[in-house]
Amino acid sequence: MQIKWAPAVFAIGLASVAAIPRSQANETTLERMPAALETQFALSAVPPALRERASVYLLDPAKGYSLSKQGTSSLTCIVQRTAWEYSDFRNDIYWPVCYDAAGTKMHLKVIMDAAALRAQGMGPEALKAEISKRYRERTYKIPEKSGLSYMVGPVMRAAGPPDMKVRTMAMPHLMFYAPFVTNEEIGATPDFTNFSSLKYPFIDQHGIPEQSYVIQLIGEAETNKILADEAPLIDALCAYRDVLCLAHEGH
Numbered sequence: 001m002q003i004k005w006a007p008a009v010f011a012i013g014l015a016s017v018a019a020i021p022r023s024q025a026n027e028t029t030l031e032r033m034p035a036a037l038e039t040q041f042a043l044s045a046v047p048p049a050l051r052e053r054a055s056v057y058l059l060d061p062a063k064g065y066s067l068s069k070q071g072t073s074s075l076t077c078i079v080q081r082t083a084w085e086y087s088d089f090r091n092d093i094y095w096p097v098c099y100d101a102a103g104t105k106m107h108l109k110v111i112m113d114a115a116a117l118r119a120q121g122m123g124p125e126a127l128k129a130e131i132s133k134r135y136r137e138r139t140y141k142i143p144e145k146s147g148l149s150y151m152v153g154p155v156m157r158a159a160g161p162p163d164m165k166v167r168t169m170a171m172p173h174l175m176f177y178a179p180f181v182t183n184e185e186i187g188a189t190p191d192f193t194n195f196s197s198l199k200y201p202f203i204d205q206h207g208i209p210e211q212s213y214v215i216q217l218i219g220e221a222e223t224n225k226i227l228a229d230e231a232p233l234i235d236a237l238c239a240y241r242d243v244l245c246l247a248h249e250g251h
Contacts, residue, residue, distance in 0.1 A: 028089040030061035030081055030118075037240060039068060040233055042077040044153035045096040048229075050075060054098060057112070064116035074101035075150075076108055083158065084114040084131050085207025089124045092166065092243045095156040102147035102177065107211065110140055128207070135210050142179040142210050149175040152218055154230035155237055155244060160192075168246055172223050175213040178203065186214070 033041070038058050043051040055071035057078045065078060077098040082089065099108045110131060117127055134140045152172040159166050183190065183203045190202040198217055205212045218226070227234070238245035 027091045030059070030091050032059070032061055033079070034240070035068065037236055038079055041094070041153070041155075041237065042079050042096050042098070044155075044230060044233055045077055045098040046075060046150040047152060050098075050150075059115060060119075062119055064119050065112045074104065075099065076104040078108070078111065080111055082111075082114050082118050082127075084110075084124075084127050085211075086159070087124060087128070089118065090166065092157060092241075094244060095151065095158050096153040097175075098150040100147045100149065102143035102145050103149050106141060106143045107149070107177075110134075110211075132208055135208060140210070143177045147177050149177075149213070151175060152226060154227050154234055155246060157244060168244060170223065170227055170246060172218040172226050174216045174218070175204070176216070178212050178214045180209045181212050181214070 035058055039056050042056050042058075043054060046054060050073065053071050053073035054069075054075040054077050055067065055073075056069035057065040057076065058068040059065050059079065059081055061081075075098050077096065079094055079096050081091075081093055083093050086093075113134075114127060114131060117130065122130065131140070151174070154170055154172070155168065156171065157166065157168045160169055160171075181203055186201065186203065188200065188202040189197070191197040199219075201214050201216050203212055204215045217223075234246060
Protein backbone atom coordinates (compact mmCIF):
# COMPACT_ATOMS: atom_id res chain seq x y z
CA MET A 1 0.00 0.00 0.00
CA GLN A 2 1.29 3.45 -0.87
CA ILE A 3 1.75 5.62 2.21
CA LYS A 4 0.39 9.15 1.91
CA TRP A 5 2.64 10.98 4.34
CA ALA A 6 3.96 14.42 5.11
CA PRO A 7 7.03 15.05 7.31
CA ALA A 8 7.00 13.12 10.61
CA VAL A 9 8.35 13.47 14.14
CA PHE A 10 11.77 11.94 14.78
CA ALA A 11 14.17 13.18 17.45
CA ILE A 12 11.91 15.16 19.76
CA GLY A 13 9.14 12.60 20.17
CA LEU A 14 5.37 12.85 19.91
CA ALA A 15 4.79 14.15 23.42
CA SER A 16 6.18 17.59 22.65
CA VAL A 17 4.41 18.18 19.33
CA ALA A 18 0.72 17.66 19.97
CA ALA A 19 -1.47 18.46 17.00
CA ILE A 20 -3.69 21.53 17.00
CA PRO A 21 -7.36 20.60 16.66
CA ARG A 22 -8.51 21.21 13.10
CA SER A 23 -11.42 23.40 14.26
CA GLN A 24 -8.93 25.79 15.83
CA ALA A 25 -6.58 26.02 12.84
CA ASN A 26 -8.92 26.34 9.87
CA GLU A 27 -8.30 29.96 8.93
CA THR A 28 -7.24 30.04 5.29
CA THR A 29 -5.81 33.56 4.80
CA LEU A 30 -2.03 33.40 4.53
CA GLU A 31 0.05 35.92 6.46
CA ARG A 32 3.24 37.26 4.91
CA MET A 33 6.28 36.34 6.98
CA PRO A 34 8.96 38.94 7.78
CA ALA A 35 11.44 38.71 4.92
CA ALA A 36 14.52 38.13 7.07
CA LEU A 37 12.83 35.36 9.04
CA GLU A 38 11.40 33.67 5.97
CA THR A 39 14.82 33.81 4.28
CA GLN A 40 16.53 32.24 7.29
CA PHE A 41 13.79 29.63 7.56
CA ALA A 42 14.04 28.73 3.87
CA LEU A 43 17.82 28.42 3.98
CA SER A 44 17.66 26.19 7.06
CA ALA A 45 16.54 23.42 4.70
CA VAL A 46 20.12 22.97 3.46
CA PRO A 47 23.34 22.42 5.41
CA PRO A 48 25.09 25.67 6.43
CA ALA A 49 27.92 25.25 3.93
CA LEU A 50 25.43 25.41 1.02
CA ARG A 51 23.36 28.41 2.12
CA GLU A 52 25.43 31.34 0.89
CA ARG A 53 25.26 30.22 -2.75
CA ALA A 54 21.59 29.16 -2.78
CA SER A 55 18.77 31.21 -4.28
CA VAL A 56 15.71 32.12 -2.19
CA TYR A 57 12.13 32.88 -3.21
CA LEU A 58 9.78 34.59 -0.75
CA LEU A 59 6.00 34.40 -0.73
CA ASP A 60 3.68 37.35 -1.18
CA PRO A 61 0.33 35.72 -0.36
CA ALA A 62 -1.45 38.20 -2.63
CA LYS A 63 0.67 37.31 -5.68
CA GLY A 64 2.86 34.24 -5.21
CA TYR A 65 6.59 33.67 -4.97
CA SER A 66 9.25 36.08 -6.22
CA LEU A 67 13.03 35.94 -6.27
CA SER A 68 14.56 37.58 -3.21
CA LYS A 69 18.14 36.26 -3.25
CA GLN A 70 19.91 35.24 -6.43
CA GLY A 71 22.37 32.48 -5.69
CA THR A 72 25.30 31.14 -7.65
CA SER A 73 24.59 27.42 -7.19
CA SER A 74 21.82 25.22 -8.56
CA LEU A 75 19.93 25.18 -5.23
CA THR A 76 16.66 27.08 -4.77
CA CYS A 77 15.02 27.43 -1.35
CA ILE A 78 11.49 28.37 -0.27
CA VAL A 79 9.08 27.96 2.61
CA GLN A 80 6.11 26.07 1.21
CA ARG A 81 2.75 27.35 2.50
CA THR A 82 0.24 25.67 0.19
CA ALA A 83 -0.09 21.89 0.26
CA TRP A 84 -2.08 21.55 -2.96
CA GLU A 85 -2.60 17.82 -2.36
CA TYR A 86 -4.67 18.52 0.78
CA SER A 87 -8.43 18.80 0.48
CA ASP A 88 -8.48 22.28 2.01
CA PHE A 89 -6.35 25.39 2.51
CA ARG A 90 -4.80 26.38 5.83
CA ASN A 91 -2.71 29.31 6.99
CA ASP A 92 -0.52 27.25 9.32
CA ILE A 93 1.40 25.07 6.85
CA TYR A 94 5.15 25.77 6.80
CA TRP A 95 7.87 23.57 5.43
CA PRO A 96 11.27 24.80 4.26
CA VAL A 97 12.68 22.96 1.27
CA CYS A 98 15.59 23.46 -1.13
CA TYR A 99 15.57 21.91 -4.59
CA ASP A 100 18.54 20.92 -6.71
CA ALA A 101 18.71 21.74 -10.43
CA ALA A 102 16.28 19.00 -11.52
CA GLY A 103 13.80 19.79 -8.76
CA THR A 104 13.99 23.53 -9.36
CA LYS A 105 13.10 22.98 -13.00
CA MET A 106 10.21 20.60 -12.34
CA HIS A 107 8.85 20.35 -8.78
CA LEU A 108 9.43 23.96 -7.78
CA LYS A 109 7.40 25.19 -10.74
CA VAL A 110 4.40 23.24 -9.42
CA ILE A 111 4.72 24.83 -5.97
CA MET A 112 5.03 28.32 -7.43
CA ASP A 113 2.06 27.83 -9.74
CA ALA A 114 -0.02 26.47 -6.87
CA ALA A 115 0.77 29.55 -4.77
CA ALA A 116 -0.10 31.89 -7.64
CA LEU A 117 -3.38 30.11 -8.38
CA ARG A 118 -4.33 30.23 -4.72
CA ALA A 119 -3.55 33.95 -4.65
CA GLN A 120 -5.82 34.41 -7.67
CA GLY A 121 -8.70 32.84 -5.76
CA MET A 122 -8.71 29.23 -6.91
CA GLY A 123 -10.13 26.92 -4.24
CA PRO A 124 -8.41 23.82 -2.87
CA GLU A 125 -10.42 21.19 -4.73
CA ALA A 126 -10.07 23.07 -8.02
CA LEU A 127 -6.35 23.54 -7.42
CA LYS A 128 -5.80 19.85 -6.73
CA ALA A 129 -7.71 18.97 -9.91
CA GLU A 130 -5.76 21.53 -11.95
CA ILE A 131 -2.35 20.33 -10.78
CA SER A 132 -3.31 16.72 -11.49
CA LYS A 133 -4.62 17.72 -14.92
CA ARG A 134 -1.39 19.50 -15.79
CA TYR A 135 0.57 16.37 -14.95
CA ARG A 136 -1.73 14.23 -17.08
CA GLU A 137 -1.35 16.63 -19.99
CA ARG A 138 2.42 16.83 -19.41
CA THR A 139 2.39 20.56 -18.78
CA TYR A 140 4.30 19.41 -15.72
CA LYS A 141 6.85 16.68 -16.20
CA ILE A 142 8.80 14.51 -13.86
CA PRO A 143 12.48 15.39 -13.27
CA GLU A 144 14.64 14.50 -16.24
CA LYS A 145 17.35 12.97 -14.07
CA SER A 146 17.96 11.74 -10.56
CA GLY A 147 18.25 14.33 -7.82
CA LEU A 148 17.20 15.36 -4.36
CA SER A 149 15.51 17.99 -2.27
CA TYR A 150 16.94 19.07 1.06
CA MET A 151 14.68 19.32 4.11
CA VAL A 152 17.21 19.33 6.94
CA GLY A 153 15.73 22.33 8.77
CA PRO A 154 14.90 22.13 12.49
CA VAL A 155 11.18 22.96 12.24
CA MET A 156 8.33 22.23 9.87
CA ARG A 157 4.56 22.20 10.20
CA ALA A 158 2.56 19.75 8.12
CA ALA A 159 0.35 16.68 8.37
CA GLY A 160 2.17 13.82 10.05
CA PRO A 161 1.68 10.44 11.64
CA PRO A 162 0.41 8.66 13.56
CA ASP A 163 -2.95 10.40 12.96
CA MET A 164 -2.04 12.60 9.96
CA LYS A 165 -3.14 15.77 11.69
CA VAL A 166 -1.23 19.00 11.17
CA ARG A 167 1.49 19.37 13.78
CA THR A 168 4.84 21.08 14.35
CA MET A 169 7.82 18.76 14.05
CA ALA A 170 11.56 18.35 13.88
CA MET A 171 12.37 15.73 11.27
CA PRO A 172 15.40 16.64 9.13
CA HIS A 173 15.55 14.47 6.03
CA LEU A 174 16.49 14.18 2.37
CA MET A 175 14.04 13.48 -0.46
CA PHE A 176 15.30 11.67 -3.56
CA TYR A 177 13.12 11.89 -6.68
CA ALA A 178 11.43 8.56 -7.39
CA PRO A 179 8.39 9.16 -9.62
CA PHE A 180 5.97 6.21 -9.70
CA VAL A 181 8.10 4.15 -7.28
CA THR A 182 6.24 2.39 -4.45
CA ASN A 183 7.25 1.10 -1.04
CA GLU A 184 6.61 -2.42 -2.30
CA GLU A 185 9.17 -1.98 -5.06
CA ILE A 186 11.94 -0.99 -2.67
CA GLY A 187 10.90 -3.46 0.02
CA ALA A 188 10.04 -0.72 2.51
CA THR A 189 7.55 -1.30 5.31
CA PRO A 190 7.43 1.98 7.25
CA ASP A 191 5.45 1.90 10.47
CA PHE A 192 4.67 5.46 11.60
CA THR A 193 3.68 4.28 15.06
CA ASN A 194 7.15 2.77 15.50
CA PHE A 195 9.64 5.48 14.61
CA SER A 196 12.65 3.17 14.71
CA SER A 197 11.31 1.71 11.45
CA LEU A 198 11.78 5.09 9.78
CA LYS A 199 15.56 4.89 10.04
CA TYR A 200 15.50 3.15 6.67
CA PRO A 201 14.44 4.63 3.30
CA PHE A 202 10.76 4.62 2.39
CA ILE A 203 8.48 6.19 -0.21
CA ASP A 204 6.42 9.34 0.36
CA GLN A 205 3.91 10.29 -2.33
CA HIS A 206 3.03 14.00 -2.45
CA GLY A 207 -0.46 13.84 -3.88
CA ILE A 208 0.19 11.87 -7.08
CA PRO A 209 2.62 9.13 -8.24
CA GLU A 210 4.64 11.64 -10.27
CA GLN A 211 5.64 13.30 -7.00
CA SER A 212 6.95 10.26 -5.16
CA TYR A 213 10.18 10.52 -3.19
CA VAL A 214 12.54 8.19 -1.36
CA ILE A 215 12.79 9.64 2.15
CA GLN A 216 16.00 9.23 4.12
CA LEU A 217 15.93 10.60 7.65
CA ILE A 218 18.95 12.31 9.12
CA GLY A 219 20.46 10.33 12.01
CA GLU A 220 19.56 11.06 15.61
CA ALA A 221 22.95 12.51 16.59
CA GLU A 222 23.01 14.87 13.60
CA THR A 223 19.38 15.81 14.19
CA ASN A 224 20.18 16.78 17.76
CA LYS A 225 23.10 18.88 16.52
CA ILE A 226 20.82 20.63 14.00
CA LEU A 227 18.37 21.44 16.79
CA ALA A 228 21.16 22.81 18.96
CA ASP A 229 22.80 24.83 16.18
CA GLU A 230 19.47 26.26 14.99
CA ALA A 231 18.22 27.21 18.47
CA PRO A 232 18.06 30.96 17.58
CA LEU A 233 15.88 30.22 14.53
CA ILE A 234 13.68 27.86 16.55
CA ASP A 235 13.18 30.61 19.14
CA ALA A 236 12.50 33.25 16.48
CA LEU A 237 9.89 31.10 14.76
CA CYS A 238 8.17 30.37 18.07
CA ALA A 239 8.15 34.07 18.95
CA TYR A 240 6.71 34.91 15.53
CA ARG A 241 3.85 32.42 15.77
CA ASP A 242 3.01 29.97 18.53
CA VAL A 243 2.02 27.21 16.10
CA LEU A 244 5.68 27.09 15.07
CA CYS A 245 6.81 26.27 18.63
CA LEU A 246 8.13 22.72 18.79
CA ALA A 247 6.52 22.26 22.20
CA HIS A 248 3.17 23.68 21.06
CA GLU A 249 0.36 21.84 22.82
CA GLY A 250 -2.64 23.31 20.98
CA HIS A 251 -5.57 25.09 22.62
